[in-house]
Amino acid sequence: MSSNPSSLPTVNRRTFLKSIGTSAVAVASVQVGAMADEINKAAGPGPQGPDAVPITLSINGEKKDFQLEPRVTLLDALRNHGPLTGAKEVCDRGTCGACTVFIDGKLTYSCMKLAIDAQGHEITTIEGLGKNGQLTAVQQAFVDCDALMCGFCTPGLVMAATALLASNPKPTESEIKRGCSGNLCRCGTYPHVIKAVLKASGATVTETTTVTNYGSVA
């Protein structure tokens, strides 16, 4: 399908409601004018786009202005217009968790949220986790337990683990599995992620690797 953004029809709820209001002016202009104002208020800010519109996001405690088409996702805005590239695009479909951020402290897949809808909320990305260059306990535990390989899923998993410990400071292994199951890793770091979250919670982590020394092999 060929689509030219500027040729898209512009009929929408607001203009439709306005047109009702206008046609009614001749009948009872005062009341209807007041009613149209009410209707406009109820309809919210009205249609946006398809061209770029001003969008203001609060990211890691700082307000930032963007000029974005309303169809731009929060992930796209952060990565390609931010540019904060810690959150990764992997599935772009809300299945892998690599793009995880906090919105008002709540875990959110940023690929499933439009940037325009994230206005008025506090967004925290992986870049906003540590203070003054210090690693958080979760980040340090990921380092210590080698809970990362290629590292592409790591920012998302660190966010998920951080949120889990915020709501459940002493999770069991099965609670960790549940809490981190929204994040996929293809290298297979999962066993070390479980250890890292246990360690960050203050639990004792047992070593399950044995090194056996052998003599020569023919």
Next chain:
Amino acid sequence: MAAWPNPSEVLGKPATRLDAEAKVTGRAKYTYDVQPEGWLYGMILRSKWAAAKVTKIDLSKAQAMPGVKAAILTGGENRTVRYYGQELAAIAATTKQACLDALRAIEVTAEPLPFVVKEDDAMKPDSPRVFEKSPNVSDPSVREDGHVDDAMASAAVVCEAELRTQIQLHHPLETHGNVVWIQNDHATVWASTQGISSVRDSLNGAAGIPQSNIQVLCDYMGGGFGSKFGAGAHGRIAADLSKAAGAPVKLMLNRLEQGLAVGNRPSSIQKVKFAADKDGKLLAADVENHGSPGIGGGGQTAGGGGGANISMPYIYRFPNSRSKQFGVALNTGASTAFRAPGHPPASFSTESMMDELAVKLGMDPVEFRLLNDPDGTRQEEYRDGRDKFGWAAKYKKPGSDPGPIKTGVGCAGGTWGGGGGGTKAEVQINSDGTVEMRCGTQDLGTGSRTVIAMVAAEAFGLHPSDITVKIGDTNLPPSGGSGGSSTTASVAPAIWDTCQKALETLQQQTGVADARGANWSDACKKLGVTPLSAQGQWQKGLSSGGAGGVNFAEVEVDTETGFIRLKKIVAVHDCGLIVNPLTTTSQINGGITSGIGYALYEERVMDRYTGLMLNNNFDSYKIPNIADMPDIEVILHNKPERGVIGIGEPAVIPVAGAIANAVANAIGVRIHSLPITPAKVLAALGKVPNVTTV
């Protein structure tokens, strides 16, 4: 001959990664994250037909759209496309949205052609041909030793089955892609790759740039698993777009394209017949395999990395054996190397049949393997792993668990070649004692950056964090691609040699007899303004090839739902000289996780009627999740006298075979095809009709 120090200070002790902090903070910059000034998005228009004769591709509307800076054809207009996903045209534009709009505005005129996307269909005599001039099924590659038919006739026990393995997709989390910037007669390429040199080599001549003027960079990359060598068709397209637009172009594939067009693990349909004498000694093997590399190989597969041939019979010694391997062409994307190419399907089928023989003979499966496995390394591993797993207490007659939820155990083995070579390195030592190691290798997430620092720290008596490591740049001394589990065995010896040469020079220049450790700082101060520089290369005696590994698996199968819960996996691996037990364990955990996906969940599904792939993202192509993880116990067999070896590929090989055997042991019926889904379990138990290929 060069030798590793014994005892060692750094090698063999767990070390956290040099780049771990960059990864947990999101600061690590992957190719996906690179954004040079003025960069454009690149995207590819791909065939929506499984086969078609293309006659016209009209770019004019796309070219005129806002934000579009280049629109190009990726081949001629008049040509035949042979799979869903084949490249047709490409766009460079200022935003993702502008690219998507422009792709939709390209008009392609084509006449659809007959196609075939299922192995069973392609093998029929009246099937549409993938390549007009050759049949879909290749001539076989045949190997025969001894007298198979006579041995089969005289054998006390014979087991026979058709075993099937699926097409598995690599799906690294960072998709394939490059950022290419053509400026005059130079190209700068950021590549998500397992081989920076291979990217430069494959871009030779792209956009008219000679190889010497191409610099390839890869600081961080998000996984490859065998599929990321060379620049790919998409790399050359990015180069053409960059030249046409006069700007840097970032062309990263999306998840659908990742599944369609950049490789997969070939399928196999294996008719296998094994025979043994009454004492359990293996007598004969007869194997016929039909595997599909998609359109790869032009209907003729040669085996190896991308081909569909597998090494059968696997690991055991059969005095009489016959193997026939056929390649089956399909109208689907070509296969490519995938973590231990050819080995997991061979281990699955061989080890499945080994267990069937053991059951028929009334022998314990581990004893049966100890009797027949010619490899001393695996013999040690079976004995060690059997005890740690608690095999004697856990193994019981197949299907003998009472109640609807049944537990079972299984084991399997694998082998791998590996080995090292062909790497050069350089070190610069400054008067303030700082050290920079330089080597044109790359870190796939295996920890090679950290290995380099550890080896240098061992040589200089320093801590790994004292070493700055520069890798991932073709302007550095060359190393090979990271494939075949060869990186550590190639790089570590070259770093050691370089450091030894540096120590000699340091002694000559400063007069300090032993500059290592506590003397380092004082010795380096005497260097003065000109830094010390030394070069070295891979040396014999510090690495070796050949690795064996075995797995033990315990599962719980719900015979009412068919659901399989993995309880435990014990993995025992020969690791040569263990450089870093922490990252080695990560590698083995990773191999097990990948093997679990192969055994239980993953399968590319093609639609027979449209030729399209049906499961194009992680919502429908299921990879293992953290909640699927069993208890994993890793046992590393440290053999320092072997030098450094690789572990990435050995780790994945025995997993599916061990799980399949555990499932059969639990329910008393064998499932002969991967992945072992609940539907197949219920069908094997006679509770639902058998599901043949969809």
